[in-house]
Amino acid sequence: MTPHKKELRRDPEYLTPIYRMALEQFGQAADQLSLDPNVRKRFTDPKRAIMVNIPIRLDDASVEVFHGYRVHHDTTLGPSKGGIRYHPDVNLGECSALAMWMTWKCALMGLPFGGAKGGIRCDPHALSRNELQRLTRRFTAELIQFIGPEVDVPAPDVGTNGQIMAWMMDTYSQFKGYPVPEIVTGKPIAIGGSLGRTEATGRGVVFCIMEAFAHLKMQPKDKKIVVQGFGNVGAHASAILQAEGCKVIAVSDVKSGLVNKKGIDIPALMKHLETNDYIESFQGGERITNAELLELPCDVLVPAALSEQITDENANRISCKILAEAANGPTTPKADKILRERGVFVIPDILANAGGVTVSYFEWVQGLQNLFWKEQEINDRLKDIMCNAFRAVLSLSISEKVDMRLAALMLSIRKITTAKKARGLFP
Ligand code: GLU
DSSP states (O other): OHHHHHHHHHHOOTOOOOHHHHHHHHHHHHHTOOOOOHHHHHHHHHHHEEEEEEEEEEEOOOOEEEEEEEEEOOOSSEEEEEEEEETTTHHHHHHHHHHHHHHHHHHHHHHHOOEEEEEEEEOOOSHHHHHHHHHHHHHHHHHHTOTTTTTEEEETTOOHHHHHHHHHHHHHHHHHHHHOOOOOOSSOOOGGTTTTTTHHHHHHHHHHHHHHHHHOOOOOOEEEEEEEEOOOHHHHHOOOHOOOOOOOEEOSSSEEEEEOOOOOOOOHHHHHHHHSOOGGGOOSSSEEEEHHHHTTOEEEEEOOOOOBBBBBTTGGGGGSSSSEEOSSSSHHHHHHHHHHHHHOOEOOHHHHHTHHHHHHHHHHHEEEEEOOHHHHHHHHHHHHHHHHHHHHHHHHHTTTTHHHHHHHHHHHHHHHHHHHHHHHHOO
């Protein structure tokens, strides 16, 4: 073998455990579809991955350099789309896996987008507001060649929010010389954000849970819900589930969990968190750890935090009927197998949490057209897209005798493959 070929056989830098997990899921679906090997190769690696070093001046006048990433996995169906994550564990492999999941998610929902994800390895809680602003603006400037309303459209993810999007939008607009609100989604209403976007991911999770209840002949009333993670997604999903008559018996954040068999007062907890950083200081239940919370007997478990929470180590002790994956990648393939054998009904991440990017799509369309929709119209359209996607996945899972994750992946991969074949391979 020539040295050149040997070199080619080395693993790419993004082939980390989480990327291998995304690849394993893809591989199972590709096998099930007997996917053309030439197409399979093209999905295996991200289209492009940008790594930037971001120098900023901290408040004490010293300079710190942060590592930032943006990965575009696929752009067959349209500009790439996906969130920006600020977290100490952000790395190239994680962004690449999350970008691949965005590709499947957008295709499954029928959105004209490819998949992307990015982020900065940092602890956003340890940075001041001014430091965060400088970090966000310099990151945006470093990515300026690789983002744009027709190129790649960022959105919030773990550790980022509407304010971060507003700074990204302003920085991009300064470079262009005119306002470009459609460069990001999940931005504040005042600069062209969409009504309903903040609640959208949580709302979409609830639409899926209601569909699963109907399929399993369960009534929402008093169903016991456990939610891991009380960020934007977990908090809104909890509030909407409670409004639907369910009983949220446990929630958690990075520090600790809270359990109350009678049901936690979610609006009171949300109010409490407006002025307090953590659930810990809220009275209204008993403390438990995040690990204990995942194993509480319940009807629906909603992991709404980070990836790889349900593994072969704890999957045997998970005791829910429905697992609604509000987070991206919360269940490892080994755990998936155990849950399948134990008869847990899994609503996979690319379906369950797709409400966020769906309303991001609405926001992008509204921005491009300068025509804004009423909140009711947004929620109705979201419901329509989510429930149709759920039913399509369920029906394929029944007809092909595969689980919901495999069915969802198969539907997405099939759609993009048809498009890839129609476009052909350049040159
Ligand atoms: N970060 C969210 C996700 O993982 C939203 C992405 C978007 O709206 O573009 O789906």
